[in-house]
Each structure stands twice: as structure tokens, then as C-alpha cells.
Amino acid sequence: MSAAQGHAREIGGADAAERIAEIHIADLHAYYGESHALHGIDMTVHRGELVTLLGRNGAGRSTTLRAIVGLIGRRTGSIRLKGEEVIARPPHAIAHLGVGYCPEERGIFASLSVEENLMLPPVVAGGGMAVAEIYEMFPNLAERRRSPGTRLSGGEQQMLAMARILRTGADVLLLDEITEGLAPVIVEKLAEVLGVLKARGYTIVLVEQNFRFAAAMADRHFIMDHGHVAEVVEAAELEAKAHVFEEYLSV
Amino acid sequence: MLTDLLGFPPQVLFGQLLLGLINGAFYAVLSLGLAVIFGLLNIVNFAHGALYMLGAFTAWGLAQFLGLNYWVALFAAPVIVGAFGMGLERFLLRRLAGVDHLYGLLLTFGLALVIEGVFIKLFGASGQPYPTPAALTGGINLGFMFLPWYRGWVVVASLIACGATWYIFERTKLGAYLRAGTENPKLLQAFGVNVPLLTTLAYGYGVGLAAFAGVLAAPITQVSPLMGSNLIIVVFAVVVIGGMGSIMGAVVTGLAMGLIEGLTKVFWPEASATVIFLVMAIVLVLRPAGLFGRVA
Ligand SMILES: Nc1ncnc2c1ncn2[C@@H]1O[C@H](COP(=O)(O)OP(=O)(O)OP(=O)(O)O)[C@@H](O)[C@H]1O
Ligand SMILES: [Mg+2]
Numbered sequence: 001m002s003a004a005q006g007h008a009r010e011i012g013g014a015d016a017a018e019r020i021a022e023i024h025i026a027d028l029h030a031y032y033g034e035s036h037a038l039h040g041i042d043m044t045v046h047r048g049e050l051v052t053l054l055g056r057n058g059a060g061r062s063t064t065l066r067a068i069v070g071l072i073g074r075r076t077g078s079i080r081l082k083g084e085e086v087i088a089r090p091p092h093a094i095a096h097l098g099v100g101y102c103p104e105e106r107g108i109f110a111s112l113s114v115e116e117n118l119m120l121p122p123v124v125a126g127g128g129m130a131v132a133e134i135y136e137m138f139p140n141l142a143e144r145r146r147s148p149g150t151r152l153s154g155g156e157q158q159m160l161a162m163a164r165i166l167r168t169g170a171d172v173l174l175l176d177e178i179t180e181g182l183a184p185v186i187v188e189k190l191a192e193v194l195g196v197l198k199a200r201g202y203t204i205v206l207v208e209q210n211f212r213f214a215a216a217m218a219d220r221h222f223i224m225d226h227g228h229v230a231e232v233v234e235a236a237e238l239e240a241k242a243h244v245f246e247e248y249l250s251v
Numbered sequence: 252m253l254t255d256l257l258g259f260p261p262q263v264l265f266g267q268l269l270l271g272l273i274n275g276a277f278y279a280v281l282s283l284g285l286a287v288i289f290g291l292l293n294i295v296n297f298a299h300g301a302l303y304m305l306g307a308f309t310a311w312g313l314a315q316f317l318g319l320n321y322w323v324a325l326f327a328a329p330v331i332v333g334a335f336g337m338g339l340e341r342f343l344l345r346r347l348a349g350v351d352h353l354y355g356l357l358l359t360f361g362l363a364l365v366i367e368g369v370f371i372k373l374f375g376a377s378g379q380p381y382p383t384p385a386a387l388t389g390g391i392n393l394g395f396m397f398l399p400w401y402r403g404w405v406v407v408a409s410l411i412a413c414g415a416t417w418y419i420f421e422r423t424k425l426g427a428y429l430r431a432g433t434e435n436p437k438l439l440q441a442f443g444v445n446v447p448l449l450t451t452l453a454y455g456y457g458v459g460l461a462a463f464a465g466v467l468a469a470p471i472t473q474v475s476p477l478m479g480s481n482l483i484i485v486v487f488a489v490v491v492i493g494g495m496g497s498i499m500g501a502v503v504t505g506l507a508m509g510l511i512e513g514l515t516k517v518f519w520p521e522a523s524a525t526v527i528f529l530v531m532a533i534v535l536v537l538r539p540a541g542l543f544g545r546v547a
Binding site: 168 | 430442446
């Protein structure tokens, strides 16, 4: 583990007031054309934390991630990444602050081979995983490196979508429903990968339907509803605030 | 021999096949440029014929005013016209990103009319001669036909341009960006690739290919303001047949349509001007996305 990552863990354990905010969102509004999807989101994620965005379908979780990486054309408010205001920056500039994005639809490119997909995202910072290490983590991808990206199974595509952002050196990972529709063994594998990443000091925002998957690792949960953050639940408050999950997540 | 049986001397058959191959080479290079542009800009570039003409005029101007020869023009004209194209993309076409295809079509069609109008005003509608480069005058008698060196060179140069484009697209990192940008430009940009810049470069490259074809055509067709508008209609039919957005499809369809046109000239001359449109109609009925097009 590099010195920087060790440092990140140390900071992760420090007092909240002294911690460095990797993501600091204030009064974020986002629009799809005329439709107003986010109504003033406030959210802070510190370095080395793993947080989840939970909520019903259409609550605005994916939109929040898209707004952070700059994929929502019209957004207002403030998004600070590692201290830099990015609300007016184009997506390619935001990525170079060290942000890796794994979209809900996975976004594997059909006209690229598995290996081309893996090598596609430009390196945005030092300290990314070596290709050999990634293939060790996801042996299936190594076997199928020459196949077209979309020839992979759903689980393999999801691993590819994760793997390609680990190569870039991004240390803020925005992961949108990575376990959706996947077999339990693959979900387990992804949980194991997330555990490794958290231990290495990555900052992770996880959009999840699968609450059990997320609860074990998360430091904090943001419960979203109708484009707002309805509640923030710390890991320690899970028991005490069980009613919140009942209220906002049960269908 | 089959050709003798049918009553055609081989010179006629091979002569027309060569002509067909040359036309096909132009179709291939031009439709390739259109495919590259369509991939990233989602615009059917109706200015393509005018930019092809600009390539020929640039070669002519370089010779006329700067005394630069064909070989210099073959590299310089695509760069100059490509740079002009990048300016068009940056300051005009980019504003149409995200609106209906129709606007891009109208804008590029209007640009073609303006560019051609300006050149008719400046140089008249009739052509300016452009000499065949000295090294490629004359030809060789192959026994069954006479092959002018320059015509052979046009085919070879076009195939090199197509092969180089294929290599860039399929075998390089830049090509992976271009393919990914064609599929999902937003995600590619979210990964940190400067997609607006990539788009400008792709337009410049497609336009450069058109200008390259224009320089190749200059010694054959003369250099005239409307040289592109005559050709481009057929090229659009080729693009419809091949399907938008496939590199190999553009090249293969271009060459094949040239050859079909040539053969039709031998066997049924009256139909040679319409055969490509007939093929287009059939393809549109049977495979609306084109022979190589991906069905969306
Ligand atoms: N591309 C889009 N165009 C227009 N509206 C959209 C678009 N994507 C999402 N929305 C709307 O924005 C709101 C928030 O959607 P979002 O995708 O962020 O929800 P989510 O919390 O990720 O839920 P899920 O992924 O389960 O649907 C919803 O009302 C949705 O209908
Ligand atoms: Mg979503």
C-alpha cells in the first residue's frame, strides 16, 4: 500500500471536524429538460468513507451521481470535489480530479473488446491498479480479453465496468447499482472487492437497492426521496433508525 | 471467353471495370469520411461534396499561386481544408449538438451552396485544368487493356487512405476513443476524454479525406465549383446502401457500387446512371439500416 493510501486511512479515523471532504454538495438542483429531478441536495463524504444512496425507484440517486460527474446538462448549487468547485466544469475535466464513474447501465462499449474497454478510460491520477493486478482480481476478464465487451455475461460486464475505473488512479468511486440483477456469487465477489477498496482508502459512493449488501460496509446512508435527502443515517444508528428504512424503502 | 461469347471485346469490359473501380475508390473515400463524421457528430455532412471541391481547388491554387506541385498538394490540401472543416465544426456545427438531425443536414447543405456559390462567382462554373503529375503520365498496355498510370495510382492511393483509416479506427487508442465516442460520447467524456475536441478532430479528418479525394480527382475531372455536387448524390446513395457508421461497410460498398456501375455500362448502358439508386431502393426495402448498418 502506498504512503498516500495509508495516510488516507489515518485521516479516515480522525475526528469528523478535521477530516477532508472529498465530496461536498450544497443545494444541488438538477434538471432533465423542464423536469426538475433534484431539489436541493446537501451531502458530504469524507476521504476514505463508503456511503450509500438509498431510496425508491426515481428518488434521484442516479441523477445525483450523474450530476457529480457532470452528465446533467442543467445543474445549480455547489459541488466541491477535493476542495474544487466543479458545478460549471465539463465532464472530462471533472474526471481528472480523480473521479471514477460506474453507470447504472454499465456502459460497456460493444464496438470495443474487453481489453479495449478496460484500457479505455484515461489515467487521471497516479497510483491506479496495474492491469495484471486487475486481471488477478477478476480472472474472468483475463480469459475473455479478446471478446467484444458486450459478449460478456451480465456479471462479467459489471466486473469490467468496475475494473476499468480502478486502472485510472481515480480514488473517488461513484458506483450505481453494481449488484443489480446479479447472481449471489457475483454479488459476494463484488462485496469482497469493495472491502479491499475501502481498506485501501478509496472514497466510495454506492447507489444500492440491496440494503444488506451495503449495510455491512457503509459508514453512512443517505436516504433519498423525491429528489431530496430525506434522512442521513450513520452506521451506528442503524438499529435506532430502523423505522426510517421502513418508511422510505419499503414499497 | 465469356466476354467474347456475349459479344463484348475484353477491352471494353475491362476498361469499364477500371472506370468503375476508380469511381468506386472515390465513393469509398468520400463515404468513409461521411461515416467518420456521422459517427461522432450525428450529422449527415451535406457539405462533403463542396469540401471535396475545395480540396481540388486548393491543389489548383497551390500550383497556380505558389508553384507547389501535385505531391505537395496531396498532403497540404487535406490539411488546409481539414483545418477549415475544424473551424466549421467548432463555430457552427457544434451549436447543433443535441438538436434534430435535420438541422445539421440543413446547415451543411446551406454551407455547400454558399461555398459553391462563392467559387462560381470567383472562377466561373467551367473547370480549370490541372495537369497529371509528370511521374504518372502515360500508361501500360496489359494486353487485355490499357492502364493509364494515373488511374492506377488513384485506386492505390484511395485504398491506402482507406486502409490507414481502418488501422487508426481498429488498432489504435485514438480509434478506441473514436469508436467509444460514436457509441456513448457522454460516458466517454465522463471518463475524462475531451470529447468535444475529439469530435472536432473527427470532422477535420472526414473533411481531410474529402479534400484528399478532391486532389486525386483534379487531374482526371478538371477543377470546377460543381465537381462535388455531381458526385455527392451518388455517394449518399452508397452511404444509404452500406449503412451509416461502419468503416469497412463504407469502403466495401463504395468499391462494389463503382464496379456494379461499370459493369452496367457494359451490359446495359442506359441503366448505368440509375443502377446505384435501384440498389439503394432494394436495400432500403430489405434492410433499412443498410448492408453493414447496426440496427438501432
Ligand atoms: N434521462 C432522463 N430524462 C428525464 N427524466 C429522467 C431521466 N433519468 C431520470 N429521470 C427522472 O428523474 C428522476 C430521478 O431519477 P433517477 O434515475 O435519479 O432515480 P434513481 O433514484 O436512480 O432510481 P432508479 O434507478 O431505481 O430508477 C425520476 O423521476 C426519473 O423519472
Ligand atoms: Mg438509478
